[in-house]
Structures are given as C-alpha cells and as structure tokens.
Amino acid sequence: MALDGKIAVVTGAALGIGKAITETLLQNGAKVALLDLNETAGKSLMETINKLYGQGRALFLNCNVESEEQIKAALQKTAETFGGVDILCNNAGILNERTWEKTVSINLVGVIRVTYLALEHMSKLTGGRGGVIVNTASMAGIGPLFSCPVYTATKHGVVGFTRAMAGASTTSGYGVRFNALCPSFVQTNLLSTLTSELGQFANLAESTQQLIDKMGILNVSDVAESVLELVTDETKNGEALLVFPKGKNYMTFPSL
Numbered sequence: 001m002a003l004d005g006k007i008a009v010v011t012g013a014a015l016g017i018g019k020a021i022t023e024t025l026l027q028n029g030a031k032v033a034l035l036d037l038n039e040t041a042g043k044s045l046m047e048t049i050n051k052l053y054g055q056g057r058a059l060f061l062n063c064n065v066e067s068e069e070q071i072k073a074a075l076q077k078t079a080e081t082f083g084g085v086d087i088l089c090n091n092a093g094i095l096n097e098r099t100w101e102k103t104v105s106i107n108l109v110g111v112i113r114v115t116y117l118a119l120e121h122m123s124k125l126t127g128g129r130g131g132v133i134v135n136t137a138s139m140a141g142i143g144p145l146f147s148c149p150v151y152t153a154t155k156h157g158v159v160g161f162t163r164a165m166a167g168a169s170t171t172s173g174y175g176v177r178f179n180a181l182c183p184s185f186v187q188t189n190l191l192s193t194l195t196s197e198l199g200q201f202a203n204l205a206e207s208t209q210q211l212i213d214k215m216g217i218l219n220v221s222d223v224a225e226s227v228l229e230l231v232t233d234e235t236k237n238g239e240a241l242l243v244f245p246k247g248k249n250y251m252t253f254p255s256l
C-alpha cells in the first residue's frame with residue numbers, strides 16, 4: 001500500500017477531520033500517532049483502531065498543541081515507538097471569536113510550534129529522512145468570512161506559513177514538502193457549534209448560513225481523501241488544495 005512503512009503524526013486526531021485523516025492513513029498502510037487533548041475520544045478511537053488493524057499500528061498521546069513540553073514528549077514517544085516521523089498532519093483547530101486569543105494560539109501558533117518541533121525529527125539537516133507536512137487550513141485561509149475575522153486571520157496565516165516553509169525547505173534542503181489543505185464547510189462539531197462561538201459577530205451568522213447553503217457541506221471522508229493526495233504526490237510542495245462538495249482544485253496565487 002502507498003504508505004507502507006511510513007509513520008504519521010496527526011494533531012486533533014480524535015474527532016472530525018483529524019479522525020478521518022487518521023483512518024485514511026491507516027487504511028493506506030501507515031502507522032499513526034494520534035495527538036489530541038480529548039483523552040476520552042482518543043482512547044475510544046484507539047479501541048476501534050486496534051480491533052480493525054491490530055495492536056501496534058497506532059498510538060494515542062494526550063497532547064495539547066499549545067504546550068511545547070507536551071508536543072516534544074509526544075514526538076519523542078512516536079519516534080521511539082515507531083522509529084521516526086515521515087508525515088505530519090497539523091489538523092488541530094478551533095473556531096471561537098469570543099476566546100480569540102486561544103483561537104490564534106491553537107490554529108496558528110500551534111501549527112508553527114508543532115512544525116518546528118517535528119522538523120527536528122523529519123529534516124535531513126537534523127538526521128531525519130525527510131517527509132511531508134500537511135496543514136489543515138480552510139477556504140477561510142483564502143477568502144474572508146465576515147462572521148469570524150480572527151479565525152480567518154489564523155487560516156490565512158497557516159496558508160502563508162505553509163507556502164513560506166515549502167520555499168525554505170526547498171532552498172535549505174530539509175527534504176520535507178509542505179502543503180495546505182483548504183476545505184470548505186465540513187460536517188463536524190466545529191461547524192455544528194459555530195453559531196454559539198461568533199461573539200460580537202453573531203449578527204453575521206445568517207449571511208454565513210447563506211454561504212453554507214450555497215456552498216454545501218463536505219463529509220470528513222472527502223477531506224481525508226484530499227490529504228492522501230497531498231501526502232503521496234511528491235510533486236506537491238507549497239500547494240493549497242481547495243476542497244468543495246463539487247470537487248477540488250489547486251489555488252493559483254499571484255506571482256509578484
């Protein structure tokens with residue numbers, strides 16, 4: 001299978017898109033470290049995974065991407081258990097315009113922090129064997145959502161960080177590809193709890209609902225399938241893959 005022998009780390013792996021990404025990576029032969037702060041959901045998923053794939057294919061690690069200490073420990077445990085890190089999916093994220101500092105801390109700072117710590121294991125410049133990092137951004141990383149400006153800012157930041165790191169990696173020789181995943185609306189808890197998290201922008205919920213009605217809603221499996229493309233296609237570096245219910249396409253950015 002495409003990912004036989006590969007070792008993946010997925011943040012926010014216990015539920016939603018991260019759970020689907022984890023399942024897809026396992027289905028394609030990878031071993032997966034599931035990082036999440038929801039221990040109940042993580043352990044429940046591990047029971048299912050062990051029944052489906054046998055012991056030894058996956059590892060749940062209680063890890064908050066806001067904690068450098070917890071990330072370091074999780075990556076070290078992964079490397080010790082499975083023998084390294086080849087794939088990182090920075091997927092953990094929240095939408096909360098009330099606690100907007102936390103949104104920035106998780107969605108953007110968390111992606112940067114996990115990336116830098118994982119590169120210590122992945123980069124050929126530090127003894128790694130290279131690999132690929134896929135950052136879960138959003139369509140809101142390409143165009144603004146008026147009802148969640150801070151969330152929009154974090155996702156624009158993830159796209160920009162991803163593209164810059166792709167260039168840094170190519171130029172410096174990390175041997176690591178970086179790509180952004182930009183799904184439109186996806187049926188998960190994040191979407192379901194949306195209207196209670198808009199804070200001062202709650203008045204704009206209706207226009208966002210109109211956008212949801214217009215664009216439609218993806219299943220998590222549609223998104224996970226797109227991650228597999230970014231992981232396995234070695235020509236993809238610095239890309240932003242837009243995923244809609246009607247299909248997917250790569251973003252073309254203006255060259256300055």
Ligand SMILES: NC(=O)c1ccc[n+]([C@@H]2O[C@H](COP(=O)([O-])OP(=O)(O)OC[C@H]3O[C@@H](n4cnc5c(N)ncnc54)[C@H](O)[C@@H]3O)[C@@H](O)[C@H]2O)c1
Pocket residue numbers: 011012013014015016017018035036037038041063064065066091092093094095106136137138139182183184185186187188189190191
């Ligand atoms: N649902 C959508 O419409 C949509 C669309 C585009 C992008 N996204 C992005 O996809 C990613 C996953 O979102 P989802 O919709 O699956 O949400 P979700 O709430 O269903 O799942 C998020 C997972 O991340 C975990 N998590 C949250 N904060 C964490 C932290 N600090 N450390 C570790 N784990 C943490 C949660 O416990 C949960 O398991 C997010 O980055 C989100 O912004 C979602």
Ligand SMILES: CC/C=C\C[C@H](O)/C=C/C=C\C=C\C=C\[C@@H](O)[C@@H](O)C/C=C\CCC(=O)O
Pocket residue numbers: 095137138139140142143144145146147148183184185186190191194204207208209211
């Ligand atoms: C409300 C956020 C829900 C989930 C967040 C998740 O990341 C999904 C984002 C999905 C789609 C984003 C589309 C952004 C489109 C913009 O380019 C622009 O076309 C939107 C136009 C009007 C916005 C109207 C509004 O925001 O209310």
